Amino acid sequence: MTDLPLILLEEVSVNHEEYVVLEHISAQVNEGELVYLIGKTGSGKSSLLRTLYGDLRLASGKGNVCGYDLQALKPQTVHKLRRKLGMVFQDFGLLLDRSVDANLDFALQATGWKDNKAKRLRIEEVLTAVGLPHKGYKMPFELSGGEQQRVAIARALLNDPPLLLADEPTGNLDPETTEEILDLIHTLPNQGKTLVMATHDWASMDKRPGRVWKCEHGHMIDTPRPISVR
Numbered sequence: 001m002t003d004l005p006l007i008l009l010e011e012v013s014v015n016h017e018e019y020v021v022l023e024h025i026s027a028q029v030n031e032g033e034l035v036y037l038i039g040k041t042g043s044g045k046s047s048l049l050r051t052l053y054g055d056l057r058l059a060s061g062k063g064n065v066c067g068y069d070l071q072a073l074k075p076q077t078v079h080k081l082r083r084k085l086g087m088v089f090q091d092f093g094l095l096l097d098r099s100v101d102a103n104l105d106f107a108l109q110a111t112g113w114k115d116n117k118a119k120r121l122r123i124e125e126v127l128t129a130v131g132l133p134h135k136g137y138k139m140p141f142e143l144s145g146g147e148q149q150r151v152a153i154a155r156a157l158l159n160d161p162p163l164l165l166a167d168e169p170t171g172n173l174d175p176e177t178t179e180e181i182l183d184l185i186h187t188l189p190n191q192g193k194t195l196v197m198a199t200h201d202w203a204s205m206d207k208r209p210g211r212v213w214k215c216e217h218g219h220m221i222d223t224p225r226p227i228s229v230r
C-alpha cells in the first residue's frame with residue numbers, strides 16, 4: 001500500500017478537448033472524508049468527477065486517485081481504477097430490462113466475479129446494507145425513485161470501494177426521499193468510505209458539514225469543514 005491520500009490533485013486542469021472548464025486545481029482528500037462539490041450549473045462539477053474516474057483525460061497537472069496515476073491511465077487500464085470506485089448518478093443508471101438481482105449480478109460479472117454462490121451472497125449483503133433485503137426479484141419499474149437509487153448505491157458498494165463519487169444523487173427525488181437517501185449516503189464516511197458528492201442541496205450541507213469544493217469562474221476553491229457555505 002502507498003501512503004498517498006485517496007485523491008491528490010496538483011495543478012490539474014479539466015478539459016473537454018481544447019475547452020478548459022477548470023484549471024489550477026490542487027487538492028487532496030483523505031480516507032473517510034466527505035466532500036461536497038458545489039457550483040452553479042455548467043461550472044464543471046460533473047466534468048471534475050469525470051476526470052477523477054478516468055472518463056476525461058487529464059490534460060495537464062498531476063492526479064492520483066486510489067493509487068492510480070490519472071496521467072498514466074489508458075483505455076485498457078481504466079477498469080482497474082473503476083474497481084476501486086463506486087459511482088452514483090442522478091438518473092440511477094439501472095438496466096431496465098432486468099431485475100435488481102440481475103443488475104447487480106451484471107455489475108459483479110463485469111468486474112470479474114465468477115462464483116455464483118459468492119455473487120449471490122454479495123448481492124444479498126449490499127441489498128441489506130441499503131435497506132432493500134427482499135426486493136432483488138423486482139424490476140426497476142416496480143420500484144420508486146428512492147428505491148432505484150438505493151439499488152444504484154448497492155451496485156456502487158458491490159466491490160467495497162474505498163471511494164464513492166456521486167453526481168447529484170438526489171437530483172431526481174422528492175424532498176422526503178432526498179433526506180432518506182442522504183441519510184443512507186452519509187452513513188458511508190462513518191464506515192471508512194470516502195465520498196465526493198456533487199450537489200445543489202444546501203440544507204443537507206448545513207446539516208452534515210464536510211469539506212467543500214466550489215467550482216466557480218474556471219477554478220475550484222477548496223474549503224475544509226465550513227460552518228455554512230451560503
Ligand SMILES: Nc1ncnc2c1ncn2[C@@H]1O[C@H](COP(=O)(O)OP(=O)(O)OP(=O)(O)O)[C@@H](O)[C@H]1O
Pocket residue numbers: 016019021039040041042043044045046047048215
Ligand atoms: N461532453 C461535453 N463536451 C463539451 N463540453 C462539455 C461536455 N460536457 C460538459 N461540457 C461543458 O463543460 C462545462 C461544465 O459542464 P459540467 O457538466 O461539468 O457542469 P456541472 O457543474 O456539472 O453542471 P450541472 O450543475 O448542470 O450538472 C459547461 O460549459 C459544459 O457546457
Ligand SMILES: [Mg+2]
Pocket residue numbers: 045046047167198
Ligand atoms: Mg453536472
